[in-house]
Amino acid sequence: MQNGKRPPDIQERTFAFAVDVVRFCHRLDERPGVGRTLSRQLLRSATSIGANMEEAQAGQSRNDFISKTSIALKEARETLYWLRLISAAQVSSDSELPKLQVEAQEITKILGAIIISAKKNNSQ
16 A cells, blocks of 8 residues: 555556556557557557456356456457557657556556466365
């Protein structure tokens, strides 16, 4: 806890991340060229993370929860790929790009930990 506040839950965090990516992609989309294509790929994968976590919360079983969370993890890893590609190919010099990369890495780690914990609790 920072400053006595609870850390945001994964639904809040993935939603906020999706909003940030939407804004980033909007700026990237304003310029012609390959950035538009990459922004669409990034937009699909990044917004899918939170959508899958929302579905996971309504999972019909522990296995369904694990399955939906695993899909969210795959989307998070894909998002990391697109962000890395945009950065490495110097498609954008937007100051938000490194922040998005860090947040995507953290979300990926959190989702991995959630899956490990859920699987461990499922086998007990």
